[in-house]
Amino acid sequence: MKINIVGGGPAGMYFAMLMKKQSPRHDIAIYEQNPADATYGWGVVFSDVALSFLKKADEAFYDKFTAGHERCDYMDVVHKGVHVQLRNNHFSRASRIDLLKVLQQECLSLGVKFHFGSRIDDIHTLPEADLIVAADGGNSAVRSQFAEHFKPKFEMRRNKFAWYGTRQLFHPVSLIFRETNDGIFIAHSYQYSKDLSTFLIEISPETWEKTGLDKMTDEESRQYCEKVFAPDLGSNTLMSNRSLWFSANIVSNENWTHQNIVLLGDALRTVHFSLGSGTRMAMQDAIALFESCRTHHSDIPAILDSFVRARKTSSADFQKAAALSLDWYESVEDKMHLDPVSFAYDYMRRTGRVSHEDLKERDPNFIERYEKINK
Ligand SMILES: Cc1cc2nc3c(=O)[nH]c(=O)nc-3n(C[C@H](O)[C@H](O)[C@H](O)COP(=O)(O)OP(=O)(O)OC[C@H]3O[C@@H](n4cnc5c(N)ncnc54)[C@H](O)[C@@H]3O)c2cc1C
Numbered sequence: 221m222k223i224n225i226v227g228g229g230p231a232g233m234y235f236a237m238l239m240k241k242q243s244p245r246h247d248i249a250i251y252e253q254n255p256a257d258a259t260y261g262w263g264v265v266f267s268d269v270a271l272s273f274l275k276k277a278d279e280a281f282y283d284k285f286t287a288g289h290e291r292c293d294y295m296d297v298v299h300k301g302v303h304v305q306l307r308n309n310h311f312s313r314a315s316r317i318d319l320l321k322v323l324q325q326e327c328l329s330l331g332v333k334f335h336f337g338s339r340i341d342d343i344h345t346l347p348e349a350d351l352i353v354a355a356d357g358g359n360s361a362v363r364s365q366f367a368e369h370f371k372p373k374f375e376m377r378r379n380k381f382a383w384y385g386t387r388q389l390f391h392p393v394s395l396i397f398r399e400t401n402d403g404i405f406i407a408h409s410y411q412y413s414k415d416l417s418t419f420l421i422e423i424s425p426e427t428w429e430k431t432g433l434d435k436m437t438d439e440e441s442r443q444y445c446e447k448v449f450a451p452d453l454g455s456n457t458l459m460s461n462r463s464l465w466f467s468a469n470i471v472s473n474e475n476w477t478h479q480n481i482v483l484l485g486d487a488l489r490t491v492h493f494s495l496g497s498g499t500r501m502a503m504q505d506a507i508a509l510f511e512s513c514r515t516h517h518s519d520i521p522a523i524l525d526s527f528v529r530a531r532k533t534s535s536a537d538f539q540k541a542a543a544l545s546l547d548w549y550e551s552v553e554d555k556m557h558l559d560p561v562s563f564a565y566d567y568m569r570r571t572g573r574v575s576h577e578d579l580k581e582r583d584p585n586f587i588e589r590y591e592k593i594n595k
Contacts, residue, residue, distance in 0.1 A: 221246050221518055224349040226340045226362050228252030231485025231502035232355030233323035233332075238278065238510035240330035248332045251346065253339035253356075256324065261316050262385040262419075262461065263412025265393060268310040270500035277507045285322055289314045290411050297564035298396040299556075301451070304564040308582035311393045311496075313412035319499070341365070343481070351520060352481045353509070355502075358471055360487035370483065371474035377492070377546055380428045380465045382441065384419040388456035395567065396452050397552065403427025404552055405448045408494070419458060420493065421445050422549060428465065438464060468492050468546070472539060476532075477524040484509060489535055491542040494549055495571075501538060505531060541571040565590045 223239065225232040228250045236248045266289075275282040289312040297304045328334065341361045343352055354362035363370050389411045396407040406422040428434050433441050438460055446458045471490045476483050485502030508530040509523075516522040548555075548570035555566055564586075568574055580587040 221351060221513070222349045223248045223351045223353065224343075224346045225250045225353040225355055226343070226346075227354070227356035227360075227485075227487070228254075228320075228324070228334065228336070229355060229357060229485060229502065230319065230323065230499045231487075231506050232353060233320070233327050234503045235353060235355070235484065235506035235509055236332045237281065237323065237326050237330060238506060239513060240327070240332055241278065242510070242514060244331060249335060249347075249349075250327070250332060251335045251338040251340050254336065256334070256336050257317070257321075261383050262416065263313050263315050263410065264319065264418075264499055265410055265412070265496040266312045266314075266500060267496070268312070270497060271312055273500070273504055273507065277510075281326060284326070285319070286312060286314075288318060288413070290413065292392045292410075294392050296390075296392045296394040297560070297567055298394060298452070299558075299560045299563040302560040303394075304560050304586070305392070306564060306568065306583055306586055309393070311410065313393075313410050313418075315413050315416070318413075350480065350518060351513075351523070353484050354481055354487045355484040356487050358469060358486040358490050360483065362481065363473070363483060363487050366478050366481065369475055369478040373472050373474070375470040377468040377470060377550070378425055379422050379546075379550055380425060380433075380467060381493075382421045382445065382463045382465050384421065384442065384445070384458040384460060384463050386417050386419045386453060386456050386458050387415055388417060388419075388453045389415070390417045390419075394452075396449065397556070397563075398448055398452075399556060400427075400431075400448060402430040404556065405445070406549065406552065407449055407452065409452075419449075421449075422494075424550070424553075433465065438462070441465070470539070470543075470546075476528050480520050480524075482509065482524055482527060489539060491538055492546050494545045495538075495542045497538065497542075501535070504534075541573055544571045559593060561586070561589050561593055 239246045291312050293310045294305050294307045295309045354360055363372055390409040391411055393410040398405045408420040409417055411417045442458050442460050484505045491497050491501055509527045512523045512526040
Protein backbone atom coordinates (compact mmCIF):
# COMPACT_ATOMS: atom_id res chain seq x y z
CA MET A 221 0.00 0.00 0.00
CA LYS A 222 1.06 3.61 -0.55
CA ILE A 223 0.44 5.58 2.65
CA ASN A 224 0.86 9.30 3.38
CA ILE A 225 1.01 10.24 7.05
CA VAL A 226 0.64 13.86 8.11
CA GLY A 227 2.37 14.38 11.48
CA GLY A 228 5.43 12.65 12.91
CA GLY A 229 4.25 12.25 16.53
CA PRO A 230 3.75 8.97 18.40
CA ALA A 231 0.53 8.07 16.50
CA GLY A 232 1.90 8.54 12.98
CA MET A 233 5.32 7.03 13.60
CA TYR A 234 4.11 4.00 15.55
CA PHE A 235 1.60 3.16 12.81
CA ALA A 236 4.30 3.57 10.13
CA MET A 237 6.66 1.31 12.08
CA LEU A 238 4.12 -1.48 12.58
CA MET A 239 3.15 -1.43 8.89
CA LYS A 240 6.72 -1.47 7.61
CA LYS A 241 7.63 -4.32 9.94
CA GLN A 242 4.72 -6.34 8.62
CA SER A 243 5.67 -5.71 4.99
CA PRO A 244 8.70 -3.72 3.75
CA ARG A 245 6.83 -3.34 0.44
CA HIS A 246 4.49 -0.72 1.91
CA ASP A 247 5.51 2.71 0.60
CA ILE A 248 5.14 5.05 3.58
CA ALA A 249 5.92 8.78 3.82
CA ILE A 250 5.63 10.96 6.92
CA TYR A 251 5.21 14.74 6.51
CA GLU A 252 6.26 16.58 9.67
CA GLN A 253 6.16 20.36 10.03
CA ASN A 254 9.06 20.51 12.53
CA PRO A 255 12.73 19.58 12.15
CA ALA A 256 13.70 16.07 13.31
CA ASP A 257 14.83 17.06 16.81
CA ALA A 258 12.10 19.54 17.83
CA THR A 259 9.73 18.87 20.68
CA TYR A 260 7.69 20.68 23.27
CA GLY A 261 7.39 19.86 26.93
CA TRP A 262 9.39 17.57 29.16
CA GLY A 263 8.61 14.01 30.23
CA VAL A 264 5.49 11.88 29.82
CA VAL A 265 4.14 9.10 31.98
CA PHE A 266 2.71 5.67 31.14
CA SER A 267 0.75 3.38 33.44
CA ASP A 268 1.59 -0.34 33.44
CA VAL A 269 -1.71 -0.95 31.60
CA ALA A 270 -0.60 1.43 28.85
CA LEU A 271 2.72 -0.39 28.46
CA SER A 272 1.06 -3.80 28.33
CA PHE A 273 -0.57 -2.84 24.98
CA LEU A 274 2.81 -1.90 23.51
CA LYS A 275 4.42 -5.11 24.73
CA LYS A 276 1.69 -7.21 23.15
CA ALA A 277 1.87 -5.32 19.83
CA ASP A 278 5.65 -5.56 19.32
CA GLU A 279 7.83 -6.93 22.12
CA ALA A 280 11.18 -6.17 20.43
CA PHE A 281 10.28 -2.51 20.02
CA TYR A 282 8.77 -2.41 23.53
CA ASP A 283 12.17 -3.41 24.97
CA LYS A 284 13.92 -0.54 23.12
CA PHE A 285 11.13 1.87 23.94
CA THR A 286 11.23 1.24 27.69
CA ALA A 287 15.02 0.76 28.06
CA GLY A 288 15.64 4.25 29.49
CA HIS A 289 12.35 4.65 31.38
CA GLU A 290 12.26 5.68 35.05
CA ARG A 291 9.92 3.50 37.09
CA CYS A 292 8.24 3.63 40.48
CA ASP A 293 5.53 1.40 41.94
CA TYR A 294 3.85 3.95 44.21
CA MET A 295 2.57 7.51 43.97
CA ASP A 296 2.38 10.39 46.43
CA VAL A 297 -0.47 12.80 47.06
CA VAL A 298 0.76 15.85 48.98
CA HIS A 299 -1.98 17.76 50.78
CA LYS A 300 -1.57 20.13 53.77
CA GLY A 301 2.16 19.40 53.45
CA VAL A 302 1.63 15.70 54.26
CA HIS A 303 2.84 13.03 51.78
CA VAL A 304 0.34 10.17 51.45
CA GLN A 305 1.85 7.16 49.70
CA LEU A 306 -0.34 4.99 47.50
CA ARG A 307 1.31 1.62 46.88
CA ASN A 308 0.91 -0.50 43.76
CA ASN A 309 0.33 2.34 41.33
CA HIS A 310 2.98 1.58 38.74
CA PHE A 311 4.15 4.36 36.44
CA SER A 312 6.90 4.42 33.85
CA ARG A 313 8.29 7.79 32.71
CA ALA A 314 10.29 8.93 29.67
CA SER A 315 11.34 12.18 28.05
CA ARG A 316 9.14 13.05 25.10
CA ILE A 317 12.14 13.77 22.89
CA ASP A 318 13.67 10.33 23.64
CA LEU A 319 10.38 8.67 22.88
CA LEU A 320 10.21 10.42 19.50
CA LYS A 321 13.86 9.61 18.77
CA VAL A 322 13.38 5.87 19.34
CA LEU A 323 10.37 5.88 17.04
CA GLN A 324 12.19 7.94 14.36
CA GLN A 325 15.23 5.67 14.39
CA GLU A 326 13.08 2.56 14.14
CA CYS A 327 11.05 4.04 11.24
CA LEU A 328 14.20 5.19 9.40
CA SER A 329 15.85 1.79 9.74
CA LEU A 330 12.76 0.20 8.21
CA GLY A 331 12.70 2.57 5.22
CA VAL A 332 9.91 4.98 6.16
CA LYS A 333 10.48 8.24 4.23
CA PHE A 334 10.50 11.38 6.37
CA HIS A 335 9.82 14.89 5.05
CA PHE A 336 10.78 17.14 7.97
CA GLY A 337 9.96 20.84 7.80
CA SER A 338 6.89 20.07 5.65
CA ARG A 339 3.73 21.61 7.00
CA ILE A 340 0.66 20.26 5.17
CA ASP A 341 -2.36 22.57 5.08
CA ASP A 342 -3.97 21.03 2.01
CA ILE A 343 -3.74 17.28 1.47
CA HIS A 344 -4.22 17.77 -2.28
CA THR A 345 -0.61 18.99 -2.35
CA LEU A 346 0.54 15.46 -1.41
CA PRO A 347 1.27 12.74 -3.97
CA GLU A 348 -1.53 10.19 -4.61
CA ALA A 349 -1.86 7.46 -1.95
CA ASP A 350 -4.16 4.56 -1.06
CA LEU A 351 -4.49 5.72 2.54
CA ILE A 352 -4.00 9.13 4.17
CA VAL A 353 -3.44 9.18 7.92
CA ALA A 354 -4.08 12.50 9.66
CA ALA A 355 -1.87 12.19 12.74
CA ASP A 356 -1.23 15.93 12.94
CA GLY A 357 -2.19 16.44 16.59
CA GLY A 358 -4.86 18.34 18.52
CA ASN A 359 -4.94 21.28 16.07
CA SER A 360 -5.06 19.00 13.01
CA ALA A 361 -5.05 20.95 9.72
CA VAL A 362 -6.38 17.90 7.84
CA ARG A 363 -9.35 17.76 10.21
CA SER A 364 -9.96 21.48 9.63
CA GLN A 365 -9.75 21.04 5.85
CA PHE A 366 -12.59 18.49 6.00
CA ALA A 367 -14.37 19.84 9.08
CA GLU A 368 -17.81 19.50 7.48
CA HIS A 369 -17.21 15.74 7.16
CA PHE A 370 -15.42 14.99 10.43
CA LYS A 371 -17.69 17.35 12.42
CA PRO A 372 -15.21 18.02 15.24
CA LYS A 373 -16.36 19.25 18.66
CA PHE A 374 -14.18 21.33 20.98
CA GLU A 375 -14.53 21.91 24.68
CA MET A 376 -12.16 24.47 26.18
CA ARG A 377 -11.72 23.56 29.86
CA ARG A 378 -11.30 26.30 32.44
CA ASN A 379 -8.05 25.60 34.30
CA LYS A 380 -4.68 27.03 33.22
CA PHE A 381 -1.49 24.98 32.88
CA ALA A 382 2.22 25.69 32.58
CA TRP A 383 4.57 22.80 31.76
CA TYR A 384 7.95 23.19 33.51
CA GLY A 385 10.91 20.94 34.20
CA THR A 386 13.11 20.81 37.30
CA ARG A 387 16.23 19.07 38.59
CA GLN A 388 14.41 18.21 41.82
CA LEU A 389 13.79 14.48 41.45
CA PHE A 390 10.27 13.32 42.27
CA HIS A 391 10.79 9.58 42.32
CA PRO A 392 7.08 8.71 42.70
CA VAL A 393 4.48 10.47 40.55
CA SER A 394 3.66 13.27 43.00
CA LEU A 395 0.52 15.36 43.01
CA ILE A 396 1.15 18.40 45.15
CA PHE A 397 -1.64 20.71 46.32
CA ARG A 398 -0.59 24.07 47.79
CA GLU A 399 -3.10 26.57 49.15
CA THR A 400 -2.15 30.26 48.90
CA ASN A 401 -4.08 33.45 49.70
CA ASP A 402 -4.79 33.78 45.97
CA GLY A 403 -5.98 30.21 45.36
CA ILE A 404 -4.87 26.61 44.98
CA PHE A 405 -1.78 25.60 43.02
CA ILE A 406 -1.47 21.99 41.86
CA ALA A 407 1.75 20.39 40.60
CA HIS A 408 1.78 17.13 38.63
CA SER A 409 5.41 16.09 39.02
CA TYR A 410 7.55 13.05 38.32
CA GLN A 411 11.13 12.14 37.52
CA TYR A 412 11.51 11.01 33.90
CA SER A 413 15.29 10.80 33.47
CA LYS A 414 18.39 10.47 35.67
CA ASP A 415 18.44 14.22 36.33
CA LEU A 416 15.10 15.78 35.37
CA SER A 417 11.47 15.83 36.46
CA THR A 418 8.34 17.13 34.80
CA PHE A 419 6.59 19.83 36.85
CA LEU A 420 3.20 20.66 35.32
CA ILE A 421 1.37 23.39 37.23
CA GLU A 422 -2.41 23.79 37.25
CA ILE A 423 -4.46 26.69 38.61
CA SER A 424 -7.99 28.05 38.20
CA PRO A 425 -8.56 31.05 35.88
CA GLU A 426 -9.53 33.09 38.97
CA THR A 427 -6.14 32.35 40.59
CA TRP A 428 -4.39 33.09 37.30
CA GLU A 429 -5.92 36.58 37.22
CA LYS A 430 -5.80 37.30 40.96
CA THR A 431 -2.05 36.58 41.12
CA GLY A 432 -1.38 38.61 37.97
CA LEU A 433 0.07 35.51 36.28
CA ASP A 434 -2.14 36.34 33.31
CA LYS A 435 -0.02 39.45 32.67
CA MET A 436 3.44 38.18 33.65
CA THR A 437 6.22 37.28 31.26
CA ASP A 438 7.39 33.66 31.01
CA GLU A 439 10.31 34.46 33.34
CA GLU A 440 8.21 36.34 35.95
CA SER A 441 5.69 33.54 35.95
CA ARG A 442 8.42 30.91 36.42
CA GLN A 443 9.82 32.80 39.42
CA TYR A 444 6.37 33.23 40.96
CA CYS A 445 5.61 29.50 40.73
CA GLU A 446 9.03 28.66 42.15
CA LYS A 447 8.12 30.61 45.31
CA VAL A 448 4.77 28.84 45.66
CA PHE A 449 6.42 25.41 45.43
CA ALA A 450 9.62 26.31 47.34
CA PRO A 451 8.94 23.66 50.02
CA ASP A 452 8.77 20.98 47.31
CA LEU A 453 11.59 22.14 45.04
CA GLY A 454 14.36 22.19 47.67
CA SER A 455 17.30 24.15 46.27
CA ASN A 456 16.23 23.51 42.66
CA THR A 457 14.67 25.93 40.20
CA LEU A 458 11.87 25.53 37.68
CA MET A 459 13.06 25.35 34.08
CA SER A 460 11.07 26.81 31.20
CA ASN A 461 10.81 25.44 27.67
CA ARG A 462 8.37 27.98 26.21
CA SER A 463 6.29 27.12 29.31
CA LEU A 464 3.46 29.54 28.54
CA TRP A 465 0.08 29.19 30.25
CA PHE A 466 -2.48 27.27 28.22
CA SER A 467 -5.90 25.65 28.65
CA ALA A 468 -6.92 22.14 27.66
CA ASN A 469 -9.00 21.96 24.50
CA ILE A 470 -10.82 18.63 24.50
CA VAL A 471 -11.40 17.41 20.94
CA SER A 472 -13.76 14.73 19.70
CA ASN A 473 -15.12 13.98 16.20
CA GLU A 474 -18.49 12.73 15.07
CA ASN A 475 -16.91 11.04 12.04
CA TRP A 476 -13.44 9.50 12.14
CA THR A 477 -12.91 8.89 8.44
CA HIS A 478 -13.62 10.58 5.11
CA GLN A 479 -12.97 8.92 1.74
CA ASN A 480 -9.47 7.39 2.22
CA ILE A 481 -8.53 9.70 5.12
CA VAL A 482 -8.47 8.56 8.74
CA LEU A 483 -7.85 10.62 11.89
CA LEU A 484 -5.42 9.15 14.42
CA GLY A 485 -4.24 10.09 17.94
CA ASP A 486 -4.84 13.63 19.20
CA ALA A 487 -6.26 14.66 15.81
CA LEU A 488 -9.04 12.16 16.49
CA ARG A 489 -9.55 12.80 20.18
CA THR A 490 -7.65 14.37 23.01
CA VAL A 491 -7.71 13.01 26.53
CA HIS A 492 -6.71 15.32 29.30
CA PHE A 493 -3.15 15.04 30.70
CA SER A 494 -4.56 14.63 34.24
CA LEU A 495 -5.05 11.00 33.13
CA GLY A 496 -1.59 10.88 31.51
CA SER A 497 -2.84 8.77 28.62
CA GLY A 498 -2.79 10.76 25.37
CA THR A 499 0.31 9.05 24.02
CA ARG A 500 -1.02 5.66 25.07
CA MET A 501 -4.34 6.34 23.27
CA ALA A 502 -2.47 7.57 20.18
CA MET A 503 -0.35 4.41 20.07
CA GLN A 504 -3.39 2.18 20.69
CA ASP A 505 -5.07 3.88 17.71
CA ALA A 506 -1.99 3.03 15.66
CA ILE A 507 -2.17 -0.62 16.74
CA ALA A 508 -5.88 -0.82 15.86
CA LEU A 509 -5.37 0.75 12.42
CA PHE A 510 -2.43 -1.56 11.76
CA GLU A 511 -4.51 -4.61 12.72
CA SER A 512 -7.34 -3.48 10.46
CA CYS A 513 -4.85 -3.15 7.56
CA ARG A 514 -3.43 -6.61 8.30
CA THR A 515 -6.90 -8.16 8.26
CA HIS A 516 -8.36 -6.33 5.27
CA HIS A 517 -5.19 -5.90 3.11
CA SER A 518 -5.88 -3.10 0.62
CA ASP A 519 -9.68 -2.91 1.04
CA ILE A 520 -9.74 0.70 2.31
CA PRO A 521 -13.47 0.95 3.22
CA ALA A 522 -13.22 -2.32 5.21
CA ILE A 523 -10.00 -1.15 6.93
CA LEU A 524 -11.55 2.14 7.99
CA ASP A 525 -14.80 0.54 9.09
CA SER A 526 -13.09 -2.06 11.26
CA PHE A 527 -10.74 0.59 12.76
CA VAL A 528 -13.71 2.72 13.85
CA ARG A 529 -15.53 -0.29 15.28
CA ALA A 530 -12.42 -1.37 17.21
CA ARG A 531 -11.77 2.00 18.86
CA LYS A 532 -15.06 3.90 19.21
CA THR A 533 -16.29 2.49 22.54
CA SER A 534 -13.01 2.52 24.43
CA SER A 535 -12.23 6.00 23.14
CA ALA A 536 -15.59 7.35 24.35
CA ASP A 537 -15.18 5.59 27.73
CA PHE A 538 -11.76 7.09 28.16
CA GLN A 539 -12.97 10.58 27.36
CA LYS A 540 -15.77 10.15 29.91
CA ALA A 541 -13.26 9.14 32.60
CA ALA A 542 -11.01 12.05 31.64
CA ALA A 543 -13.95 14.48 31.93
CA LEU A 544 -14.66 13.23 35.48
CA SER A 545 -10.99 13.67 36.34
CA LEU A 546 -11.10 17.23 34.98
CA ASP A 547 -14.25 17.99 36.98
CA TRP A 548 -12.44 16.81 40.11
CA TYR A 549 -9.48 19.13 39.56
CA GLU A 550 -11.73 22.05 38.62
CA SER A 551 -13.71 21.70 41.87
CA VAL A 552 -10.76 20.81 44.12
CA GLU A 553 -11.57 23.78 46.38
CA ASP A 554 -14.51 21.79 47.78
CA LYS A 555 -12.15 18.97 48.84
CA MET A 556 -9.37 20.99 50.46
CA HIS A 557 -10.97 20.69 53.95
CA LEU A 558 -10.43 16.90 53.87
CA ASP A 559 -7.61 15.36 55.88
CA PRO A 560 -4.68 14.18 53.69
CA VAL A 561 -5.69 10.49 53.67
CA SER A 562 -9.37 11.13 52.84
CA PHE A 563 -8.25 13.66 50.22
CA ALA A 564 -5.97 11.08 48.57
CA TYR A 565 -8.82 8.53 48.69
CA ASP A 566 -11.20 11.00 47.02
CA TYR A 567 -8.59 11.69 44.35
CA MET A 568 -8.11 8.00 43.57
CA ARG A 569 -11.87 7.46 43.17
CA ARG A 570 -12.44 10.56 40.99
CA THR A 571 -13.14 8.82 37.66
CA GLY A 572 -15.41 6.11 39.09
CA ARG A 573 -13.13 3.47 37.49
CA VAL A 574 -11.33 2.54 40.74
CA SER A 575 -13.47 1.06 43.52
CA HIS A 576 -12.91 0.88 47.28
CA GLU A 577 -12.14 -2.83 46.86
CA ASP A 578 -9.59 -2.10 44.09
CA LEU A 579 -7.80 0.30 46.41
CA LYS A 580 -7.89 -2.22 49.26
CA GLU A 581 -6.28 -4.81 47.04
CA ARG A 582 -3.60 -2.39 45.84
CA ASP A 583 -2.76 -0.90 49.21
CA PRO A 584 -4.41 -2.46 52.30
CA ASN A 585 -2.50 -0.17 54.70
CA PHE A 586 -3.80 2.94 53.01
CA ILE A 587 -7.39 1.68 53.19
CA GLU A 588 -6.94 0.71 56.82
CA ARG A 589 -5.87 4.31 57.58
CA TYR A 590 -8.80 5.65 55.56
CA GLU A 591 -11.33 3.40 57.32
CA LYS A 592 -10.00 4.33 60.76
CA ILE A 593 -10.51 8.04 60.01
CA ASN A 594 -13.90 7.57 58.38
CA LYS A 595 -15.51 4.92 60.58
C1 LIG B 1 1.13 19.27 29.19
C2 LIG B 1 0.94 17.93 28.56
C3 LIG B 1 1.34 16.79 29.26
C4 LIG B 1 1.14 15.52 28.70
N1 LIG B 1 1.49 14.43 29.42
C5 LIG B 1 1.26 13.21 28.92
C6 LIG B 1 1.61 12.05 29.65
O1 LIG B 1 2.15 12.13 30.75
N2 LIG B 1 1.34 10.83 29.11
C7 LIG B 1 0.75 10.70 27.89
O2 LIG B 1 0.51 9.57 27.45
N3 LIG B 1 0.41 11.79 27.17
C8 LIG B 1 0.64 13.03 27.65
N4 LIG B 1 0.29 14.12 26.94
C9 LIG B 1 -0.43 13.95 25.68
C10 LIG B 1 0.45 13.58 24.53
O3 LIG B 1 1.47 14.53 24.37
C11 LIG B 1 -0.38 13.47 23.24
O4 LIG B 1 -1.59 12.82 23.50
C12 LIG B 1 0.37 12.68 22.19
O5 LIG B 1 1.57 13.33 21.86
C13 LIG B 1 -0.50 12.48 20.93
O6 LIG B 1 0.28 11.97 19.89
P1 LIG B 1 -0.07 12.35 18.37
O7 LIG B 1 0.97 11.66 17.55
O8 LIG B 1 -1.49 12.06 18.10
O9 LIG B 1 0.08 13.92 18.28
P2 LIG B 1 1.35 14.86 18.52
O10 LIG B 1 2.29 14.27 19.49
O11 LIG B 1 0.79 16.21 18.77
O12 LIG B 1 2.08 14.86 17.10
C14 LIG B 1 1.54 15.50 15.98
C15 LIG B 1 2.67 15.88 15.06
O13 LIG B 1 2.14 16.46 13.89
C16 LIG B 1 2.90 17.59 13.53
N5 LIG B 1 2.01 18.47 12.77
C17 LIG B 1 0.97 19.20 13.23
N6 LIG B 1 0.34 19.83 12.24
C18 LIG B 1 0.99 19.51 11.10
C19 LIG B 1 0.81 19.83 9.73
N7 LIG B 1 -0.20 20.62 9.34
N8 LIG B 1 1.67 19.32 8.83
C20 LIG B 1 2.70 18.51 9.21
N9 LIG B 1 2.91 18.17 10.50
C21 LIG B 1 2.07 18.65 11.43
C22 LIG B 1 3.38 18.17 14.85
O14 LIG B 1 4.53 18.96 14.71
C23 LIG B 1 3.62 16.90 15.66
O15 LIG B 1 4.95 16.44 15.53
C24 LIG B 1 0.52 15.40 27.43
C25 LIG B 1 0.18 16.55 26.69
C26 LIG B 1 0.39 17.81 27.27
C27 LIG B 1 -0.01 19.03 26.48
